[in-house]
Each structure stands twice: as C-alpha cells, then as structure tokens.
Amino acid sequence: MKKLNFFRSKKGFTLIEVIAALIITSILMVAVISVFLMSQKIYTRGGDISYKQKSITNIETDLQNALATATSFTVDTIQPTSTTVYGIGFNSQGNCVEVINGVAYQTDQITALSFNVSNGNTMNYEIVPKHEMSVLKGGIVMNNIKSATLNTQLNGDDKKGYLVITLVNKGDF
Template sequence: MKMQFSKHYNNGFTLVELLVSLLISGVLIFTVITVFLMSQKLYIQGEGVSYKQKSITNVETELQNSLSKAIEIRVAQTTGGDYSIGFNETGDCNIGPGEYVSDQVKDIQLEIVGDTMSYKLIPKNNTMSTLSGGIVLNNFDNPDFEHDEFVNGSLNENLPKYLVVTFATP
C-alpha cells in the first residue's frame, strides 16, 4: 500500500497570527511599564510629603513636651532657657538649644489664655495641613505672661524671635 502525504502542514503560525500576538504582547508590556512608572513617581512624591509632615510633627511634639514642663515662658531675640523655639536669620525653625532645625515650618502662632496655650504650626507647603492644638501649662508660674509681645500672635514676623521656656530645677 501506498501512503499519502498531505502537503498542508498546520504545525506553525502564520505571519498574521505572529504579528497579532506581538502587538497584543507589546500593548500589555507597555501598560505594565506605565503602571510601574506611575507607582514609582507616586512613591517618591509620598516619601517627600512624609518627610515634610514628619518634620512638622516633630516640632509639635517638642513644643508640647516642653510647654507641659514650663515654669517660665518669655519671648527673646536669642535662644535661652532650657528650651526655645523660633526662627533664625534664614527663616528656618530652630528647636531646642540649636539641636534641631526644621525647614518645613513657615510660621508658629501662639496664644495664651490663663493657663492654656493654643498653637498653630503653619507649613511652608500650602498643600499640607496646619497642625493646631493646645496644652495646659500645669507648672506655669506666670499667668500674667505678656503675650502682646507676639506680633499678631506669631513668632515669625520679626526674625529672629524665640519663645523661651525654662523648666523647674529638680
């Protein structure tokens, strides 16, 4: 018996099928790369915002911790006392005895009524929220503190100006 061989081989892809599959693969790879680059950009932007927010939150924490131990609060042109917060000649916010500098705070607004101090920390970046709060000055010996020295309740009007806090000696 004689075998017949078919001349049509269906073992491969046609050129059109190969081009269509390459086109679909290219679109999928382009989409994946675009999503990856967008997520990387968002991560980098989020990292910058996180640094700025952390910097302002550190200022707030330092302010709250120090004011809760205050026995004397005054405004001075230079740092002094046990703790101070204010702005140097370049406009950066100095905290403590020159240990920490934040370049993210634009203004600090303070108001003392009785034994309570209200504060607002205003960031340089307008897209970030203002941190505000208040603290009861438990150990504060001077309820007649002259807060009129603050220009419009602000430490940043006439640089340099510092809020100086003195703690009770143990």
C-alpha cells in the same frame, strides 16, 4: 503535487500573525510598566508626606512637653544655647530652628508659628507647615505658670525670633 501539499499542511504561524502577537504583547507590556511606574511614584510621594507630617508632629510634641514643664517663657531674637531651656523660632536666614538641651535642629517643614496665652496659664499655639499640609493648632495648660501674657507670631520672612521656654529642671525635657 505531493511536495506542495506537504509544505501547505505544516502547522505554523504566518508573518502577519507573529507581528500581530508582538504588537498586542508590546501594548500589554507598556500598560503594565506604566502602572508600575505610577504606583512607585504614588508610594514615594506618600512616604515623603508621611515623613513631613511626622517631623511636624514631633516638633508639636516637643513644644507641648516643654510648655507642660515651663517655669517662664520669653520671645528673644537670639537663638538659645542653654541646656535648661527649649526654644523654637526662626533664625536670621529664615529657617525654622528647634533648640533642645542646647542643641539646634533645623527643619524646613514650618513657615510660621503663633503663640497666644489665655487665662494666664494656657498657651495656645499654631504651627503652619509647608507643602499642602494642614495647620496644627493646640493648647496646653502651663502648670508652673499662674499669670502670663503673650500674643506673638514668628515666621521665616519678617518676624524672626525664638520662643524661649525655661524648663523646671535641667534634663526634664
């Protein structure tokens, strides 16, 4: 009898207690891992959106800088190559292209551009981005242009072309 009491008095866990502990631990680990994966996905998406917004904002800033120093502008079907102009528009493949100092930069973030001149020297523009972002609208007074007219829309589908802005001096942009 003493041997039997000796084995029963030992402290330890039963098989059912160990299985219950493993099940609870597994549930907690699955919850922690799913929260981690979800937060990683949200972080990555936020970074992508930030990149897209930064790209479009940079294009808007370039456009404003070019318009501020513009001496003239035209709408052309040929991509500009001169270093004395700034150009933005859509090539024959429907991709948005920004031309700075004769170098073309392609972006896949823009679907349409609208330009309208009011009061003879104020260029109003609208940049329509892809991917659920808000449309950028603005206007700037073109200091070197006194009287001009323009009302055009460019996009990657059926209205391809470039707004070509001639700058005051080579390299001012």
